[in-house]
Amino acid sequence: MSERVKANKKSPAPVAAARTEAALPVLGPVEMLRWAWTQLTSMRTALFLLLLLAVAAVPGSLFPQRPANPSIVTQYIKDNPDYGKLLDTLQLYDVYSSAWFSAIYILLFISLIGCVVPRAIAHYRAMRSQPPRTPKRLSRLPEYGTLVVPADAGLPASDAIRSAAGVLKKRGYRVEVRDDDGARPSLGAERGFAKEVGNLVFHTSLIGVLVSVAVGGLFGYSGQRILVEGDTFVNTLVGYDQFTPGTNFQSSQLQPYSIQLDKFDVLFDRESPGKIGQPIDFNAEVTTRDTPDSPAKQEVLKVNDPVTLGGTSIYLTGNGYAPVVTVRDGAGNVAMQGPVVAKLQGDNYYSSLVIKVPDARPEQLGFVGFFLPTAFITEEGVSFSGDPDLFNPQLTLNSYFGDLGLDAGSPQNVFELDVRDLTPLNARNLDAGGITLAPGSTYTLPDGKGSISFDSVKRYVGVDIHHNPGQLYALIFALLAVGGLIVSLYVNRRRVWVRTGTHEDGRTMVEYGLLARGEDHRLAAEAVAVRKLLSEEWQLADSDSGESADDSDSSVTQQTPSRQGDNGADSVTTPAGPTGPKKDQ
Amino acid sequence: MPFAINETMGQYSELFMLLAAGTYTVAFIAFAWDLAKSSRALRAIDLKAAEAAGTKVPAMAGAGASAGSAAGSAAAADGGAADSVAADRVDSHLAGPVGRAERPSSSVAKRGGDASGAGQTADADMRYAAERRVPARVAVALTVLGVLIHAAGVITRALGAGRVPWGNMYEFLTTGAFVAVAVFLLVLIRRDLRFLGTFVVGLAIIMLVAASVAYWTPVGHLVPALQSYWLIIHVSIAVLSSALFTLTFAMSALQLVQSHRQKTVAAGGADKLGFMRLVPSALSLENLSYRINAIAFIGWTFTLMFGAIWAEKAWGRFWGWDTKEVWTFVIWVVYAGYLHARATRGWTGTRAAWLSIVGYLCVVFNFTIVNQFFNGLHSYSGL
Numbered sequence: 001m002s003e004r005v006k007a008n009k010k011s012p013a014p015v016a017a018a019r020t021e022a023a024l025p026v027l028g029p030v031e032m033l034r035w036a037w038t039q040l041t042s043m044r045t046a047l048f049l050l051l052l053l054a055v056a057a058v059p060g061s062l063f064p065q066r067p068a069n070p071s072i073v074t075q076y077i078k079d080n081p082d083y084g085k086l087l088d089t090l091q092l093y094d095v096y097s098s099a100w101f102s103a104i105y106i107l108l109f110i111s112l113i114g115c116v117v118p119r120a121i122a123h124y125r126a127m128r129s130q131p132p133r134t135p136k137r138l139s140r141l142p143e144y145g146t147l148v149v150p151a152d153a154g155l156p157a158s159d160a161i162r163s164a165a166g167v168l169k170k171r172g173y174r175v176e177v178r179d180d181d182g183a184r185p186s187l188g189a190e191r192g193f194a195k196e197v198g199n200l201v202f203h204t205s206l207i208g209v210l211v212s213v214a215v216g217g218l219f220g221y222s223g224q225r226i227l228v229e230g231d232t233f234v235n236t237l238v239g240y241d242q243f244t245p246g247t248n249f250q251s252s253q254l255q256p257y258s259i260q261l262d263k264f265d266v267l268f269d270r271e272s273p274g275k276i277g278q279p280i281d282f283n284a285e286v287t288t289r290d291t292p293d294s295p296a297k298q299e300v301l302k303v304n305d306p307v308t309l310g311g312t313s314i315y316l317t318g319n320g321y322a323p324v325v326t327v328r329d330g331a332g333n334v335a336m337q338g339p340v341v342a343k344l345q346g347d348n349y350y351s352s353l354v355i356k357v358p359d360a361r362p363e364q365l366g367f368v369g370f371f372l373p374t375a376f377i378t379e380e381g382v383s384f385s386g387d388p389d390l391f392n393p394q395l396t397l398n399s400y401f402g403d404l405g406l407d408a409g410s411p412q413n414v415f416e417l418d419v420r421d422l423t424p425l426n427a428r429n430l431d432a433g434g435i436t437l438a439p440g441s442t443y444t445l446p447d448g449k450g451s452i453s454f455d456s457v458k459r460y461v462g463v464d465i466h467h468n469p470g471q472l473y474a475l476i477f478a479l480l481a482v483g484g485l486i487v488s489l490y491v492n493r494r495r496v497w498v499r500t501g502t503h504e505d506g507r508t509m510v511e512y513g514l515l516a517r518g519e520d521h522r523l524a525a526e527a528v529a530v531r532k533l534l535s536e537e538w539q540l541a542d543s544d545s546g547e548s549a550d551d552s553d554s555s556v557t558q559q560t561p562s563r564q565g566d567n568g569a570d571s572v573t574t575p576a577g578p579t580g581p582k583k584d585q
Numbered sequence: 586m587p588f589a590i591n592e593t594m595g596q597y598s599e600l601f602m603l604l605a606a607g608t609y610t611v612a613f614i615a616f617a618w619d620l621a622k623s624s625r626a627l628r629a630i631d632l633k634a635a636e637a638a639g640t641k642v643p644a645m646a647g648a649g650a651s652a653g654s655a656a657g658s659a660a661a662a663d664g665g666a667a668d669s670v671a672a673d674r675v676d677s678h679l680a681g682p683v684g685r686a687e688r689p690s691s692s693v694a695k696r697g698g699d700a701s702g703a704g705q706t707a708d709a710d711m712r713y714a715a716e717r718r719v720p721a722r723v724a725v726a727l728t729v730l731g732v733l734i735h736a737a738g739v740i741t742r743a744l745g746a747g748r749v750p751w752g753n754m755y756e757f758l759t760t761g762a763f764v765a766v767a768v769f770l771l772v773l774i775r776r777d778l779r780f781l782g783t784f785v786v787g788l789a790i791i792m793l794v795a796a797s798v799a800y801w802t803p804v805g806h807l808v809p810a811l812q813s814y815w816l817i818i819h820v821s822i823a824v825l826s827s828a829l830f831t832l833t834f835a836m837s838a839l840q841l842v843q844s845h846r847q848k849t850v851a852a853g854g855a856d857k858l859g860f861m862r863l864v865p866s867a868l869s870l871e872n873l874s875y876r877i878n879a880i881a882f883i884g885w886t887f888t889l890m891f892g893a894i895w896a897e898k899a900w901g902r903f904w905g906w907d908t909k910e911v912w913t914f915v916i917w918v919v920y921a922g923y924l925h926a927r928a929t930r931g932w933t934g935t936r937a938a939w940l941s942i943v944g945y946l947c948v949v950f951n952f953t954i955v956n957q958f959f960n961g962l963h964s965y966s967g968l
Contacts, residue, residue: 043925043928044929044931047929050918050922051940054918057914058911060906061911068905269806271589272804273592273803275803279809280806280812281809281812282809303812304812304898304899315900315901317900317901464901465901478890482890489879518928519927
């Protein structure tokens with residue numbers, strides 16, 4: 001061992017010397033490209049890129065990501081003025097679409113293609129060619145063994161090789177018999193071509209998955225919509241609250257189906273200690289129509305159970321309360337009536353809401369406040385929601401009048417009220433105080449500005465609508481990939497060679513060797529199986545140890561195939577060689 | 586209406602978990618005692634062998650009793666073939682090529698059968714030797730007892746909650762620990778991996794204690810997002826793969842220690858880690874951990890795929906780079922790198938072992954830190 005270490009330690013010096021002496025060849029552009037291609041498609045580079053990909057994916061979990069939640073990113077940049085902008089420059093808020101992340105995976109996939117294509121060609125050739133020629137010294141193979149057919153069996157060397165070929169063919173090997181009329185006929189056999197096929201399928205399928213994802217990004221679309229009980233959504237661009245089209249999206253893709261939310265029920269946990277009030281079931285009853293003219297269909301939309309309609313899937317992703325209010329203006333006319341979606345803010349459906357009443361006359365009205373399904377007020381006067389269910393629903397509002405700024409036509413966030421140009425009417429710090437309403441009650445605004453009534457409470461759901469044409473293909477390719485992976489890991493590619501010869505005394509001597517290509521921890525078992533099959537074929541008493549006198553000692557070494565090559569290598573020609581086949585362990 | 590919660594069952598479950606942890610602790614002590622005792626016994630054998638070395642020259646391909654031979658200890662146990670393999674491996678760290686000897690050649694494995702003559706030094710193929718190691722037997726018996734109690738704890742938890750017992754971190758940890766120990770015991774039927782006992786049982790104790798102290802959650806219902814049959818499929822495969830990764834992590838860590846020790850001994854240094862003689866050679870550790878990692882990698886691929894299918898059902902997209910998805914992907918890529926490393930020049934052996942260890946650290950990180958501190962759609966810690 002130490003010699004080897006020394007030998008290796010010595011070797012770098014002459015190599016280095018040779019390197020300095022040899023003038024580096026000047027590479028032209030073509031050679032440069034070829035060199036770069038060789039480097040890129042080398043296993044070492046692929047491994048490096050693979051590990052780099054793992055490292056590059058990590059920042060996406062450390063920093064907020066725009067695709068997931070753009071507002072958090074904006075807030076994050078605001079909160080960290082010193083480095084927030086810098087991170088943005090480095091595309092750390094869009095890691096998975098960033099130039100550097102894309103560069104890594106594109107290089108990786110190019111490397112993959114550069115690796116898969118030549119391997120596929122080589123494997124195609126290998127599958128069509130005969131097993132490699134029989135090695136001179138089979139005993140050098142990792143698995144090696146010998147068998148002896150007694151002279152009275154009347155089995156010449158050529159017949160033995162043919163029957164061995166039959167045995168191996170039956171076992172799934174591709175077999176070629178060589179020199180079967182010569183003195184030392186042999187055969188080469190190979191099996192397990194599926195291993196490399198599986199390997200290639202796995203890697204090709206990964207490319208397929210990537211392409212499917214890209215197709216989904218090009219032709220898919222997604223959107224969100226809030227539906228209060230009784231509302232109907234029609235699948236047109238204006239029907240969406242928020243819409244994210246794919247790069248190649250066309251509005252003609254939208255099928256004008258409709259979905260109406262009839263009823264939404266939530267079941268809260270009432271028995272688990274520490275988890276009282278945790279939702280345990282959401283159930284939305286909906287009525288759907290494939291097209292405006294089709295018959296209505298009753299369906300149930302649940303979490304984990306989307307409704308499929310018109311090539312899209314509709315998912316239940318959020319819910320909350322929408323208090324129904326009626327606002328009358330100073331003239332006594334109903335200026336606004338209907339449910340107002342309250343946005344979730346805290347525990348137990350503590351939600352905020354904004355009511356804009358642009359139709360109120362003489363002056364427009366605005367309300368900002370909170371909705372609490374089960375209102376509690378602490379001694380300090382802080383109100384909170386004690387339960388997610390409607391045990392003590394309450395609206396607390398501030399009111400404003402003035403110009404809401406909606407008439408100019410510029411878009412506004414419905415969940416925010418810009419009070420800069422408005423005059424406060426009700427607030428806790430004003431003489432009039434804030435507005436507190438229970439269902440069924442009405443509050444008359446000061447100065448004859450009108451009134452507001454809290455009529456009832458409805459529930460609303462948030463639904464996500466997705467169309468992804470690439471998704472089915474992604475699944476198919478993923479399944480193919482996993483199938484290929486299993487085949488490539490569990491099919492073993494093996495080669496077997498058998499050589500026979502006739503001894504002077506008439507016995508037929510057989511030697512065989514096995515070689516695995518790639519990882520194969522079952523090669524020994526295969527050697528045992530092949531030996532057993534051959535013994536059965538030639539009716540050798542495999543377990544009979546008393547067949548010959550001189551095997552009692554040598555059998556141990558004979559039956560334990562060895563790579564050393566120092567025993568049994570010339571067994572076919574040495575009379576003192578193996579005599580009686582014995583049972584392997 | 587979901588199944589009603591049965592709190593009495595939940596309390597029984599916690600009692601069982603406590604008892605299991607106690608039993609594991611005794612088993613752990615027994616495993617440690619086994620290591621210490623065997624280590625002492627081996628040293629005594631070494632001394633005797635050293636005295637006899639003058640008269641007996643060990644045959645190269647003979648029985649591997651050559652405790653005094655140059656390669657010493659574990660490598661010698663493999664007989665001549667493994668000796669040369671070990672030498673190859675040591676060389677390959679320096680400059681040597683990836684030879685055929687790197688492959689899990691079956692001849693090497695088979696030769697291990699001869700090693701029973703080498704006292705209690707571990708076999709290359711990790712099969713049971715003839716010797717009776719009483720403390721180890723006691724430890725395994727105790728572990729079996731512990732795992733039965735543990736199973737009772739997991740089952741009562743499931744009955745108490747009326748669903749699969751992996752809906753939050755407490756349940757994931759207690760069930761995960763159970764699966765890790767159960768897988769370990771199942772492997773023990775075929776292979777003598779008792780040298781891993783202290784590690785696996787110790788880890789199970791840590792997991793149970795962490796579950797009870799840091800992640801304790803009373804029996805409860807699942808949030809609607811988790812109410813899907815995919816919870817059964819996706820999480821059970823994740824638990825199983827994680828349990829397998831736990832085993833290979835232990836083996837890879839031991840492989841690094843063993844490889845360092847083999848090099849030291851080969852270079853004529855003193856063998857300071859006598860108990861490591863119970864551990865097979867670095868190469869056979871690497872081979873077995875590769876085989877287990879291959880299974881676990883397939884399992885993890887399924888975890889990823891089924892997770893994606895579930896994500897499509899629950900959230901409307903099969904992949905959205907949620908923090909948990911990111912880390913599951915990172916783990917998948919690291920272990921994919923590990924599998925490729927075996928076929929890459931200069932990346933076998935120690936580097937591959939490091940990849941396996943890094944992969945496992947990612948698994949642990951994904952479970953602990955990501956669940957608790959990262960905001961994402963997978964925030965189901967139940968805390």
